[in-house]
Structure formats: structure tokens, C-alpha cells
Amino acid sequence: MNDATTFRFGPCLLDEARRSLTAHGRELKLQPRVFDLLCYLVRHRERVVPKDELLDVLWSGSVVVDNALQRVVSLARSALDEVGLGQLVRTYPRHGYRFCIDDDAGATLTTDPASTAPSLACVVEARAAGERLDWAAACGAYAAADSQAPLPADDVEQWGRAAICAGLGPGVVAALERVVAQLEEGGDDLGAARVTLLLVQIRIDHKEGAMARGLLQRASRYLDGQANSVERGHFAWMASRMAISSGNPAQALVLADEACALGRALRDADVECLGLVYRGHALMAQGEVVEGLAQHEEAAAVIRLGGVRSWVAGWALCSILYAARYRNDWLRAAQFAQAFVDWSQASRMPAFPGTCQLHRAAVLGVRGELERAESEVRSAAALLAQAAPWAEGDAYCVLGDIQLSVGDFEGAEASLRQAHALGWDPQPTLARLQLLTGRPEMALRGLELALDEPDWSLRERRGQVLCLLVNAAVAAGRVERAREALAILAAEPHLLAPEALKAMHCSAEAEVAMADRDFKSAAQKLRLAIRRWREVGSPVGEVEARLRLAECLLQDSDASGAEMELHAIESSLADAAHAHRARLEGLRKALPGTCSPVH
Numbered sequence: 001m002n003d004a005t006t007f008r009f010g011p012c013l014l015d016e017a018r019r020s021l022t023a024h025g026r027e028l029k030l031q032p033r034v035f036d037l038l039c040y041l042v043r044h045r046e047r048v049v050p051k052d053e054l055l056d057v058l059w060s061g062s063v064v065v066d067n068a069l070q071r072v073v074s075l076a077r078s079a080l081d082e083v084g085l086g087q088l089v090r091t092y093p094r095h096g097y098r099f100c101i102d103d104d105a106g107a108t109l110t111t112d113p114a115s116t117a118p119s120l121a122c123v124v125e126a127r128a129a130g131e132r133l134d135w136a137a138a139c140g141a142y143a144a145a146d147s148q149a150p151l152p153a154d155d156v157e158q159w160g161r162a163a164i165c166a167g168l169g170p171g172v173v174a175a176l177e178r179v180v181a182q183l184e185e186g187g188d189d190l191g192a193a194r195v196t197l198l199l200v201q202i203r204i205d206h207k208e209g210a211m212a213r214g215l216l217q218r219a220s221r222y223l224d225g226q227a228n229s230v231e232r233g234h235f236a237w238m239a240s241r242m243a244i245s246s247g248n249p250a251q252a253l254v255l256a257d258e259a260c261a262l263g264r265a266l267r268d269a270d271v272e273c274l275g276l277v278y279r280g281h282a283l284m285a286q287g288e289v290v291e292g293l294a295q296h297e298e299a300a301a302v303i304r305l306g307g308v309r310s311w312v313a314g315w316a317l318c319s320i321l322y323a324a325r326y327r328n329d330w331l332r333a334a335q336f337a338q339a340f341v342d343w344s345q346a347s348r349m350p351a352f353p354g355t356c357q358l359h360r361a362a363v364l365g366v367r368g369e370l371e372r373a374e375s376e377v378r379s380a381a382a383l384l385a386q387a388a389p390w391a392e393g394d395a396y397c398v399l400g401d402i403q404l405s406v407g408d409f410e411g412a413e414a415s416l417r418q419a420h421a422l423g424w425d426p427q428p429t430l431a432r433l434q435l436l437t438g439r440p441e442m443a444l445r446g447l448e449l450a451l452d453e454p455d456w457s458l459r460e461r462r463g464q465v466l467c468l469l470v471n472a473a474v475a476a477g478r479v480e481r482a483r484e485a486l487a488i489l490a491a492e493p494h495l496l497a498p499e500a501l502k503a504m505h506c507s508a509e510a511e512v513a514m515a516d517r518d519f520k521s522a523a524q525k526l527r528l529a530i531r532r533w534r535e536v537g538s539p540v541g542e543v544e545a546r547l548r549l550a551e552c553l554l555q556d557s558d559a560s561g562a563e564m565e566l567h568a569i570e571s572s573l574a575d576a577a578h579a580h581r582a583r584l585e586g587l588r589k590a591l592p593g594t595c596s597p598v599h
Contacts, residue, residue: 026186135166167387169202193222233262233271249285329498354383393424440475463495470508503532519556539576
């Protein structure tokens with residue numbers, strides 16, 4: 001390697017160090033012995049190289065059939081023929097072969113032994129970092145190599161994938177655009193489509209929707225007229241992702257079906273896995289929740305059984321976790337969060353910067369690990385600002401939710417305002433804040449608007465929005481509107497599939513019952529809500545249900561029952577009750593003959 005040289009002739013670049021032959025920026029595929037033959041002939045171009053010498057160099061110590069050398073020479077000529085230079089490898093009967101660059105009037109050869117060495121070290125370092133899934137280190141080494149001499153298409157493609165995984169996409173955009181142009185010029189439309197799809201991902205992650213749509217359309221042009229291919233499968237799931245985000249689940253389902261079918265036909269686990277993920281999203285967006293969940297479970301099984309690349313496994317698990325979190329399916333979210341951690345540790349792959357950390361923080365918040373959750377989400381927000389700006393607002397929504405749970409109402413409002421400023425709808429957390437701070441009319445108005453919004457994240461949270469709307473409507477004295485919301489939930493039972501939403505629904509029904517002064521029915525609903533929250537493993541939800549049950553029991557003159565609920569909160573749920581300190585103190589004072597301090 002120390003004396004490896006780059007040879008340039010016509011449109012070709014023969015790089016010994018990288019073991020690559022490129023023309024017009026496109027790599028010409030060579031078998032190892034074909035590459036070695038070509039390098040040897042180029043290095044000894046001043047003479048005819050005897051056949052015996054070539055046999056000894058290429059098959060040292062091995063016995064080969066008579067026509068083995070002839071076949072390797074033929075393959076070398078075929079590769080050069082792709083750029084009209086097959087005549088450069090010339091046969092001298094009974095003597096051997098010579099690389100006759102100096103005899104060809106249309107081509108000259110130059111060598112550059114110095115320029116290869118520094119970039120070689122960087123490329124070797126980049127590839128090694130990529131193999132150990134150290135995406136940031138790989139990006140740094142690829143960038144260093146490319147700054148010395150333009151990298152070949154394959155390396156730029158690997159750099160692009162590493163950059164997406166590391167959240168460093170903008171740093172590779174120029175190189176990817178250069179390679180797309182080279183591949184297009186060289187007639188490699190499949191390669192151009194594949195690299196263009198990397199640019200689509202980068203543009204989406206950095207909130208550049210218009211450019212992402214244009215690039216997706218361009219990728220479609222490259223694939224026109226092409227036979228079924230892995231590239232078409234990757235196009236299909238990426239297009240499905242964009243259709244989901246733009247509010248078109250029907251189109252997203254068609255595209256995801258295409259990805260699944262192509263993945264299975266081509267036996268490509270990556271494409272099939274990603275197709276299953278977006279098929280699940282599309283089905284759930286259309287209300288087919290059970291079938292959608294089945295797609296996600298199958299995608300997770302594909303990952304567990306092996307055969308998918310690391311970035312695909314990470315992307316799929318993170319996306320499944322995202323969907324579970326947005327549907328308030330905290331049992332499933334917790335399982336997938338742990339599955340992601342287990343897989344990440346086993347594969348040695350770090351989480352995608354910020355996004356999966358954000359999902360884990362949300363799960364921790366629901367589980368009552370509030371201090372750890374707040375620390376994680378603040379760290380995630382800082383990472384997302386650089387790696388995935390589209391999700392930074394979501395981090396502030398999660399932070400606001402956690403701040404509500406610890407009773408920091410002022411901090412929660414500031415976080416939700418920041419989420420809104422970053423283009424993220426702060427509902428339904430904002431409505432929860434307004435309810436907790438005595439502003440039910442504002443909460444109701446915001447939730448009514450949220451029901452009509454086409455935003456994907458709000459559509460996913462429709463069940464939660466309706467449950468909260470019932471609470472807000474009752475608190476604002478609009479009981480008939482609360483009944484209407486309950487009727488919608490009754491007509492769309494799929495919205496209440498997760499256990500946490502069943503708990504919220506029980507509490508919403510209890511509010512209407514209390515408004516009707518049917519305290520016995522309300523108490524039954526609240527006790528069921530408490531059981532469901534315990535099944536979810538959410539002390540935060542359990543505290544809210546127990547507090548409301550204590551208030552219900554007091555109104556029904558059951559002071560003993562109310563005291564039991566307060567005792568349960570103070571003895572085992574105190575850490576999750578900070579947001580309700582004033583209510584706890586008020587209830588204690590309202591109990592006949594008691595005024596115990598709240599700890």
C-alpha cells in the first residue's frame with residue numbers, strides 16, 4: 001500500500017489503494033484477479049509481459065487451467081470496452097500481453113503516487129468506523145478523504161448513510177449531489193435513484209419538504225422503465241412515509257404494499273421490513289388499528305430473526321416506538337423501547353441522535369421516573385436541534401408534559417410555547433396545563449381546534465383529544481358537548497384500543513356522571529381507571545384518577561373512602577403527585593376531623 005498509485009487514462013481512474021476502476025465517476029466492477037492483472041499491466045506498460053510471469057503473479061503457487069489467464073484478460077477488456085478502451089490491452093501471440101496506452105492517440109496516462117496516500121488512510125479509517133457503526137467518526141474520515149480527492153460513488157453512498165444515522169446529513173449533501181450527476185452521466189439510473197433517495201431523507205429530516213418532494217420525483221424519473229429492483233422498493237417506502245406525513249394514508253398504504261411485495265419478491269429483508277412499518281402506520285391512520293399493529297409486530301420479528309442492516313433495524317424500531325407513543329399505547333411503547341435498547345447494545349449501534357432518546361424519555365415520564373425523564377428529554381432536544389430539526393418541537397412537547405407532572409406549570413407553559421414556535425402543535429398537553437391551572441374554556445377551545453387539524457400527530461392522538469375535551473367541556477359547564485364527544489368515541493372504538501386511553505375514557509365518563517350527580521357510577525368508572533393505569537404502570541395517571549375519586553367520594557359523603565385514596569397517594573405515589581399538591585392539601589382539609597400535613 002505504501003507505493004500504491006493512481007493511474008489516469010482517458011475517462012478512467014485506476015486507484016490501486018482503493019482497488020477501484022472508475023470512469024466518469026462511475027465504478028467499473030472488476031473481479032479481484034482482473035483488477036490485479038490490469039494494475040500489473042499498467043505498471044509494466046513499457047514492455048510485453050510474458051504469460052508465465054502473469055500466471056506466477058496472479059496464481060502464485062497454484063495450478064490453473066490453460067485458459068484461466070485468457071479469461072481474465074477477456075474480462076479486463078470487457079470492462080474497458082464500456083468506455084471504448086478495450087483495445088488498450090493488446091495480445092502479442094506466443095509472447096504475452098501489454099497495456100498499450102502510449103500507442104493510442106486518443107488516450108494518455110498520468111500517475112499520481114502522492115495524492116493517494118493521505119486519502120487512503122482516511123478512507124480505510126472511514127470504512128472501519130462504518131463497520132463498527134461509529135457513524136460520526138465515519139463521517140469525519142469520509143469528509144477528510146473527499147476534501148483531498150473526490151471519493152468514488154460507493155464511498156460517498158456509504159458516507160451518506162452514515163451521515164443520516166449520525167444526524168450529520170447536510171455535510172454530505174454536496175458530495176451526494178455530485179455523485180448523482182456522475183451516475184446519471186454514466187447511465188447508471190438505478191445508482192442515481194439510490195443516492196437521490198438518501199438526499200430525500202436528509203431534506204425531510206431538516207424540514208425541507210419542498211426539496212424532498214422534488215428529489216423524490218426525480219428518483220421516480222430514474223426508476224421509470226426499470227425492472228423491479230431494491231431501489232424501487234426503497235423508493236416505495238420513502239414515498240409512503242411522505243404520503244403519511246401529508247395526510248394521505250390511502251396513498252401511503254398503496255406504496256407500503258408495493259414495498260412489502262418487492263421486498264418479498266426480491267428476498268430483501270430491508271425493503272420488506274420498512275414496508276411493513278409504513279403499512280402499519282397507514283392502516284392505523286385509517287382506523288384499522290389491529291391490522292396495523294400486526295404489521296409492526298411482524299417488522300419487529302423480521303429484525304429479531306436477523307438479515308436486516310443495522311440502520312434499517314434502528315429506523316424501524318424507532319418508527320414503531322414513535323407510533324406507539326403517539327397513540328398513548330404505553331405498554332407497547334415500553335416494550336419497544338426496551339427492545340430498542342437490547343438491540344442497540346447487541347448490535348453496538350447507538351440510537352439515532354435524539355429521536356429514540358426522546359421516545360424513551362416520554363415512556364419514563366409516564367412511568368413516573370420524572371427526574372430521569374427530564375434529563376433525557378433536555379439532552380434529546382439539544383441533539384435534535386442539530387440532527388433532526390423537524391422533531392425538536394416534539395421534544396419541547398414532551399418536556400412540557402414532564403414539567404406538568406412535577407408541578408412546574410410556568411416551565412411547562414414556556415416549553416409548550418417553544419414547541420409552537422418550532423412549528424409543533426402543543427396540544428393536547430397545552431389543554432392539560434390549562435385544565436390544571438383553572439382555564440377550562442381555553443382548554444376546550446384549543447381541543448376543538450385540534451380535532452379539525454390535519455396534522456398527523458394530532459390525528460394519531462384523536463382519542464386522547466376527545467377524552468380531554470370531555471373533561472374540559474364538563475369543567476366549562478358544557479355537559480352536552482361532553483356527551484357528544486363521548487358519542488364520537490363510542491362510534492370509533494379503535495381510538496380507545498390502548499390501555500391508557502381506556503383509562504382516560506373511564507375518567508371522561510366519570511366526569512359526565514359526576515355532572516349528573518351520579519356519584520356511584522362515577523366512582524365505579526374511576527376505580528376502573530385506576531386499575532387500568534396500574535396495568536399501564538403509570539403512577540402519574542393513577543394519581544390523577546385517585547384524586548378525582550377522592551373528590552367524588554367526598555361529594556357522595558364517603559369521607560372514609562376519600563381518606564383511603566389520599567393515603568394511597570401519600571404513601572406510595574407521592575413522587576408522581578407534585579402537580580396536585582394544592583388539591584391534596586385542599587382535600588385533606590375537607591375531610592371531617594383531619595388536617596394532616598401532606599408530605
